[in-house]
Amino acid sequence: xxxxxxxxxxxxxxxxxxxxxxxxxxxxxxxxxxxxxxxxxxxxxxxxxxxxxxxxxxxxxxxxxxxxxxxxxxxxxxxxxxxxxxxxxxxxxxxxxxxxxxxxxxxxxxxxxxxxxxxxxxxxxxxxxxxxxxxxxxxxxxxxxxxxxxxxxxxxxxxxxxxxxxxxxxxxxxxxxxxxxxxxxxxxxxxxxxxxxxxxxxxxxxxxxxxxxxxxxxxxxxxxxxxxxxxxxxxxxxxxxxxxxxxxxxxxxxxxxxxxxxxxxxxxxxxxxxxxxxxxxxxxxxxxxxxxxxxxxxxxxxxxxxxxxxxxxxxxxxxxxxxxxxxxxxxxxxxxxxxxxxxxxxxxxxxxxxxxxxxxxxxxxxxxxxxxxxxxxxxxxxxxxxxxxxxxxxxxxxxxxxxxxxxxxxx
Amino acid sequence: xxxxxxxxxxxxxxxxxxxxxxxxxxxxxxxxxxxxxxxxxxxxxxxxxxxxxxxxxxxxxxxxxxxxxxxxxxxxxxxxxxxxxxxxxxxxxxxxxxxxxxxxxxxxxxxxxxxxxxxxxxxxxxxxxxxxxxxxxxxxxxxxxxxxxxxxxxxxxxxxxxxxxxxxxxxxxxxxxxxxxxxxxxxxxxxxxxxxxxxxxxxxxxxxxxxxxxxxxxxxxxxxxxxxxxxxxxxxxxxxxxxxxxxxxxxxxxxxxxxxxxxxxxxxxxxxxxxxxxxxxxxxxxxxxxxxxxxxxxxxxxxxxxxxxxxxxxxxxxxxxxxxxxxxxxxxxxxxxxxxxxxxxxxxxxxxxxxxxxxxxxxxxxxxxxxxxxxxxxxxxxxxxxxxxxxxxxxxxxxxxxxxxxxxxxx
Numbered sequence: 001x002x003x004x005x006x007x008x009x010x011x012x013x014x015x016x017x018x019x020x021x022x023x024x025x026x027x028x029x030x031x032x033x034x035x036x037x038x039x040x041x042x043x044x045x046x047x048x049x050x051x052x053x054x055x056x057x058x059x060x061x062x063x064x065x066x067x068x069x070x071x072x073x074x075x076x077x078x079x080x081x082x083x084x085x086x087x088x089x090x091x092x093x094x095x096x097x098x099x100x101x102x103x104x105x106x107x108x109x110x111x112x113x114x115x116x117x118x119x120x121x122x123x124x125x126x127x128x129x130x131x132x133x134x135x136x137x138x139x140x141x142x143x144x145x146x147x148x149x150x151x152x153x154x155x156x157x158x159x160x161x162x163x164x165x166x167x168x169x170x171x172x173x174x175x176x177x178x179x180x181x182x183x184x185x186x187x188x189x190x191x192x193x194x195x196x197x198x199x200x201x202x203x204x205x206x207x208x209x210x211x212x213x214x215x216x217x218x219x220x221x222x223x224x225x226x227x228x229x230x231x232x233x234x235x236x237x238x239x240x241x242x243x244x245x246x247x248x249x250x251x252x253x254x255x256x257x258x259x260x261x262x263x264x265x266x267x268x269x270x271x272x273x274x275x276x277x278x279x280x281x282x283x284x285x286x287x288x289x290x291x292x293x294x295x296x297x298x299x300x301x302x303x304x305x306x307x308x309x310x311x312x313x314x315x316x317x318x319x320x321x322x323x324x325x326x327x328x329x330x331x332x333x334x335x336x337x338x339x340x341x342x343x344x345x346x347x348x349x350x351x352x353x354x355x356x357x358x359x360x361x362x363x364x365x366x367x368x369x370x371x372x373x374x375x376x377x378x379x380x381x382x383x384x385x386x387x388x389x390x391x392x393x394x395x396x397x398x399x400x401x402x403x404x405x406x407x408x409x410x411x
Numbered sequence: 412x413x414x415x416x417x418x419x420x421x422x423x424x425x426x427x428x429x430x431x432x433x434x435x436x437x438x439x440x441x442x443x444x445x446x447x448x449x450x451x452x453x454x455x456x457x458x459x460x461x462x463x464x465x466x467x468x469x470x471x472x473x474x475x476x477x478x479x480x481x482x483x484x485x486x487x488x489x490x491x492x493x494x495x496x497x498x499x500x501x502x503x504x505x506x507x508x509x510x511x512x513x514x515x516x517x518x519x520x521x522x523x524x525x526x527x528x529x530x531x532x533x534x535x536x537x538x539x540x541x542x543x544x545x546x547x548x549x550x551x552x553x554x555x556x557x558x559x560x561x562x563x564x565x566x567x568x569x570x571x572x573x574x575x576x577x578x579x580x581x582x583x584x585x586x587x588x589x590x591x592x593x594x595x596x597x598x599x600x601x602x603x604x605x606x607x608x609x610x611x612x613x614x615x616x617x618x619x620x621x622x623x624x625x626x627x628x629x630x631x632x633x634x635x636x637x638x639x640x641x642x643x644x645x646x647x648x649x650x651x652x653x654x655x656x657x658x659x660x661x662x663x664x665x666x667x668x669x670x671x672x673x674x675x676x677x678x679x680x681x682x683x684x685x686x687x688x689x690x691x692x693x694x695x696x697x698x699x700x701x702x703x704x705x706x707x708x709x710x711x712x713x714x715x716x717x718x719x720x721x722x723x724x725x726x727x728x729x730x731x732x733x734x735x736x737x738x739x740x741x742x743x744x745x746x747x748x749x750x751x752x753x754x755x756x757x758x759x760x761x762x763x764x765x766x767x768x769x770x771x772x773x774x775x776x777x778x779x780x781x782x783x784x785x786x787x788x789x790x791x792x793x794x795x796x797x798x799x800x801x802x803x804x805x806x807x808x809x810x811x812x813x814x815x816x817x818x819x820x821x822x
């Protein structure tokens with residue numbers, strides 16, 4: 001008998017039919033003899049609807065009240081799922097985040113978990129019940145309701161799996177698993193059977209939307225085995241573990257991200273301390289700078305480019321403009337039409353051919369590379385946004401990611 | 412500086428516009444220097460929608476899960492109202508029933524309040540905030556979420572007003588106050604400025620839909636002054652107190668109720684113990700018998716008629732049928748097409764003309780009276796359902812309830 005924490009996303013419990021299908025699935029798991037704890041997100045577009053209502057009554061939208069409002073979505077879903085289980089003869093009880101033992105700090109909208117003591121969940125399991133927990137929520141040290149932010153149900157599930165010593169945390173979603181690239185762009189993208197935490201982390205950091213990055217970090221820290229799988233086909237998905245199997249390929253996946261802009265500060269003095277001044281000022285303005293490139297200097301002046309989220313462009317521009325004199329800069333140029341394309345894999349540093357193949361492939365497809373950054377398991381290139389999809393498809397083909405790992409050529 | 416607990420019903424907070432209007436009203440009260448605690452119901456038809464969803468996923472609908480689901484409606488509303496107050500510069504905080512200190516028994520769907528300890532509400536008031544409490548909910552002795560049932564927000568408001576020692580509990584609703592009769596039936600029905608608890612109790616027991624009877628009982632027990640008023644016109648409504656003012660009229664109001672059926676058990680033996688047997692059996696089947704009439708006996712046999720809610724007719728019929736032999740009865744006849752018309756007032760027993768006028772008025776309008784029952788402050792007559800509206804209008808005119816109390820003739 002194994003214990004699984006199973007998290008169901010908003011689409012997976014989006015309407016009464018979906019809720020009944022989830023209940024049928026849990027009935028099958030129980031019949032196999034497994035113990036199950038469910039974590040559910042708000043139904044379908046419910047969170048968006050609650051945000052829209054808040055927008056209509058308030059511009060201030062205080063965090064404490066927003067959390068009281070938004071967490072109602074998960075609470076509603078967990079009550080409904082629990083009822084559907086009862087109808088299948090499965091004893092069940094729903095729990096809010098507070099009832100499930102999630103203690104958090106007081107950072108409303110984006111609360112951090114301080115402690116998880118799921119004694120009521122254990123009691124329910126011991127009584128033969130299936131507990132159904134509202135995701136992304138807890139109670140603060142001020143005894144107020146808190147919300148972990150969008151995607152926080154994944155975090156709830158991983159934290160609960162760790163606290164209960166579960167055999168695995170299964171994240172059920174509307175896709176069958178983690179793919180070698182976005183299957184909407186590349187029809188022969190391949191679902192991976194296994195991936196390591198590190199690689200999945202790099203993927204979520206560079207554009208792969210699910211699972212939520214924070215939950216992958218938490219799972220890696222605590223060694224919680226993840227299983228990303230579909231709530232529609234119910235077939236096995238992608239297992240995420242400390243280390244992927246030995247026979248793994250060098251390259252795992254291609255990701256892309258169009259959520260960033262590029263900002264260039266041109267003609268700055270090429271002397272010590274200039275870059276430090278610039279990025280300290282940006283950090284003070286809470287701008288999340290990602291890739292940074294400094295051009296080769298000419299006549300004692302240089303250009304510094306960096307990428308940042310679209311929505312932080314205005315605040316970054318005003319921060320930089322306030323110090324153009326100190327920087328000796330002559331212009332601040334923003335470019336919204338960029339995309340980042342990333343190659344994720346293990347052992348790339350010891351295989352120099354990997355990077356060469358990437359650059360040759362881009363070149364052969366007439367795609368100009370504007371910035372490059374690398375980590376131990378990732379190579380990212382900034383390209384024109386309009387060329388991003390071509391780049392993804394070309395790279396996916398070049399590394400033969402549509403084939404099973406053992407059938408690929410060496411790169 | 413006075414302290415008011417103000418309860419807003421579902422229609423009063425039915426959409427974002429209504430929520431903003433409530434916030435504007437609270438801002439006016441605060442400007443006058445009053446302290447305010449709000450209690451809110453779920454928005455508009457939200458509770459119905461949640462019930463419909465439950466219906467779609469579950470036939471068993473366990474009480475614990477239903478309460479978790481339904482109370483989300485009030486919680487959503489209180490978060491939104493609190494946000495709207497913030498936008499008007501009013502410090503505010505929302506509270507669930509549990510956070511507001513409502514401890515209940517474990518009777519899900521219809522929980523009874525065991526204790527109210529609103530220390531967080533007091534703290535919020537002391538900090539200059541307007542607390543906004545989700546109505547009709549609490550936490551059980553098992554630490555589960557409980558719901559007080561439909562109309563329970565009135566009960567929350569009255570209990571909170573008592574616990575806080577508030578100057579009054581104001582029940583804001585979609586009608587301007589308590590009327591001399593249903594204004595949809597009688598256009599010149601008159602809003603009363605004052606009414607006593609006893610009279611309002613009799614009115615709610617005989618068909619007046621608002622406020623919820625349970626909250627009036629609670630207010631009477633604890634001497635909490637009620638003010639039933641409109642959340643649409645914001646003008647003063649009806650004050651409900653221990654005793655109405657001295658200059659009050661004998662007759663206050665006419666009510667009617669079409670929610671009951673009449674059951675007649677005919678030809679029963681006219682001997683001691685027969686009625687006891689019948690009504691004990693009905694009580695065991697949890698049938699709420701209201702009016703009872705036993706005909707004059709003929710040849711040692713008699714008919715017993717009683718009224719009961721439409722939805723209990725089936726269970727009552729089967730209970731009675733199981734003992735027809737013991738009763739010596741020869742038939743059980745159900746009549747769905749009845750209505751009860753009631754006259755509410757004080758001092759009717761010492762004014763015999765009141766009853767006479769009632770019967771004469773009915774007779775003059777060709778309305779046959781099938782059953783009569785009286786209390787110290789009420790006379791009820793069962794008539795054909797089709798004649799109920801005529802009876803209400805005729806009685807309203809006969810007692811001149813459209814006029815101010817001091818202008819009415821003696822009856």
